[in-house]
Amino acid sequence: MNLVRFRWILQWVILGLFVIGSSEAAFRHVFRTSAQDGFAKRNRQLASAQKYDPNYKGQFQLDTSSITFSDGILSGILQKQVPGNMEEILFPFTISFLKDGSTRFQLDEKRRLEGNVDYDGAKIRKDRFDVAQYHDLGSRIHIDTEHPEVTTHNKKLLKVDYGNNQQFSMVLHFQPFMIEFLRDGNVEVVLNQRQLLNMEHYRPRSERSQKDESLGMWEEKFDNILDSKPRGPESLGLDISFIGYKHVYGVPEHTSSLSLKETNNSETGYTDPYRLYNVDIFEYEVDSPMSQYGAIPFMQAHKVNSDVGIFWSNAAATWIDIEKDASSTSTHWYSESGKMDVFIYLGPTALDVYEAYSGLTGRTQLPPLFSIGYHQCRWNYFSEEDVQTVDNTFNEVDMPYDAIWLDIDYTSGRRYFTWDEATFPHPQETLKKLDSNGRKMVVILDPHIKNDPNYFVSKDLLENDFTVKDSSGVDNYNAECWPGDSIWVDFFNMEGQQWWGDLYSYDRFKGSDKNLFIWNDMNEPSVFKGPETSMHRDAIHHGGWEHRDVHNIYGHECINSTYKGLIKRDHGELRPFILTRSFFAGTNTLAASWIGDTLSTWEHFRGSLATVLTNGVAGMPFSGADVAGFFGNPDPELFVRWYELGIFYPFFRAHAHIDTKRREPWLYGEPYTSMVRNLLGIRYRLLPTWYTTFRTTHMTGLPILRPQFLVHPADELGFDIDDQFYLGDSGLLVKPVLEPGVSETAVYIADDETYYDFYDFDEMKGKGKHVVPASLGRIPILLRGGNILITRERIRRASELTINDPYTLYIAVSGKTGSASGELYMDDGTSFEYEKGAYISRKFTFNDGVLDVFDTHPHPQSGVRYAESMKHLKVERIKLIGDNHQKIKIHKHGMSGVKSWDVKVNTDGVVQKPNLYLV
Missing domain, CATH: 3.20.20.80 (Glycosidases)
Structure with a gap:
């Protein structure tokens, strides 16, 4: 081992001893709890006041004269009530009704919006960070100016019906301020039901008090490191209730259960909230709400045949408290800085929620084929x-x-x-x-770069001034990382x-x-x-954003x-x-x-x-x-x-x-x-x-x-199952062995369909748990009846080498209908030509001894050139599972009509060389 490499390994070992030690407690002292995070403590105190004070009325009052509705947007102004403060503190808000059926609630302080604030000359922005604006989500946000309609407006409330069939409603309650979202007349999501709406208003540093200091409003130390907070307190919070929903999911990344736990109950969950603050938390705790490496402030709620969701569009440190009663879930979201920007999705299906949410934030890439290997x-x-x-x-x-x-x-x-x-x-x-x-x-x-004037990347970075700055906004942010003394690329430039x-x-x-x-x-x-283990929150990025904002x-x-x-x-x-x-x-x-x-x-x-x-x-x-x-x-x-x-x-x-x-x-x-x-x-x-x-x-x-609750949305027994799953729409149900010393395990079947063992095609049927073999090296996999599984049986050295290989169809017929279906998509696996139509899309259906093959390309002419190049692609083998036909008929549907022929099935239920080409 050379000397340089030894030095770096030694540095790693020393860091590990310093940071992680050997116990759970050593971990926790490196990362904040909510009680050690000033803004979290303040918002949690607000929740405690609401819970234990029967006279608690919240901080905000709606100016009913300010309400307007035009072109799919409802606007108004909230006035913040601060004891002992006679100043008018105004917060304009909007509720936007979007074409995809979702709604958007936005709130900000009038004074900050107008830039009427002073931070004693600090090189920082006066406004709050807006994730949607920075992300350019505006191009994906389309206001519905056609369907929303005010159907009720009286002294107590205003109601807007919206959606393509006006199946959704928004009810704005004036006093106390509260927003209900209904689907088909039923309340699904409520904002500010518990009156925990909070947005800390601007105040000059000269007005800070001893109480402010104790609550970490103006500066705060953690692990003996100072956070200067030149903008003072600016946190925001809101309670969001899911009515009739006992299960909520999402807000990664954590090592918690799939169905999220309560955060105020040590017997059924945790005593600290789920935290969203990306950190390098190697050798992390399991079953914990502590932050990990990623943060997505999206939550989905599910009940029998019904899904809703919310997206809290904020990039600052965020905590989420969860409380549950017999039938509903109440959540409390609070972030350190940024604008309040919440998207509400009313489903009714999970697909509806995912389509709208991913339509906003972006659909998952179609990756190159090799990356799935x-x-x-x-x-x-x-x-x-x-x-x-x-x-x-x-x-x-x-x-x-x-x-x-x-x-x-x-x-x-x-x-x-x-x-x-x-x-x-x-x-x-x-x-x-x-x-x-x-x-x-x-x-x-x-993204950390060795601070070395003889290193071309470092030299370029410094000469172009593309570095993150320290709290002065002038000097480079310097700290230790793998190369030693490092500087960081400012990606906000x-x-x-x-x-x-x-x-x-x-x-x-x-x-x-x-x-x-x-x-x-x-x-x-x-x-x-x-x-x-991360960057100082008061470091400055291009544009004057503090690191805490982004x-x-x-x-x-x-x-x-x-x-x-x-x-x-x-x-x-x-x-x-x-x-x-x-x-x-x-x-x-x-x-x-x-x-x-x-x-x-x-x-x-x-x-x-x-x-x-x-x-x-x-x-x-x-x-x-x-x-x-x-x-x-x-x-x-x-x-x-x-x-x-x-x-x-x-x-x-x-x-x-x-x-x-x-x-x-x-x-x-x-x-x-x-x-x-x-x-x-x-x-x-x-x-x-x-x-x-x-x-x-x-x-x-x-x-x-796909977790159980997505595949079987009416089966309540599966709503919290997170030790088995389905692979997409394939019908494959996978139950990994997660304990040592096991040779068999129980897989849960949620319906009365027939399931087939992936290895030997043995049948099992009946809702409930079934014991299956699970010897070492054999992961339990079941194929649900009614599906056609499509494989390539030849194992090449790499995935790229398989693109010309033939396919095998495993037709697992439904025990109830005797039918099955499956789909196949393929393209070149490397380029973006599929965006121009260069792909093959086929649907296979099987019913009563007839296999139909359909071209499901929506614009087949655009894929002709690619299809011609793949004319050699064929199905080389068909295996019937749960079906005893001795002969089947194949119908191949194409632009030129339907071609039909018969093929024999051998005694093993296999059709060898069915002469079925995909093009």
């Missing part, structure tokens, strides 16, 4: 020889994989966009060798974004090539000795800059692939994510599933966990079980810490090597199903992995 990573593959040995061994042991990853030590002294010339002298040759097998490389590039993106060009990132893709890590941002969106802007750079690098011809650790609403349009630095323990293994499911529900579905855990050395049983689950993570990557033993998938020896080989084979056989599912998610916003 298996990724091999560790910290670190230290040389080109190491990479080549791993690559060759995959071939020798007959295991597929799509990308090998390089962590920080491929660079020259942690200088990103460089290569260590001693260990990676010929990166392009390595990339070409990988490309010969259809494989890719992914390298890490973090649009010129800085372009500069960062241009670094990915082939002439600047020397040694890169078209099969090199990007991993942006540490982008919370992570700062080694910073408060809560913290949760910093990582997103990093990814946005990288995405634009990769698009430019390849002239818009190739789909980028980026992995991010930090994310916000909308990051799904740009990148995949993983859930950070897990431990190789059964506890972390179990916790990973609910986290990945929750990420999907909230709009970050291309997600996964480090297979076999990042820290530690798993025993063979945990190693194999994690691969069993890993093949069903949407993002499937093995990764490990530098101090772990090498654990490439063959190193545990037999019988474990064969087990993992078989599991990888399942992932690659199912790639057509995975890719079709990604396409569905891209078009609709639905999660890739």
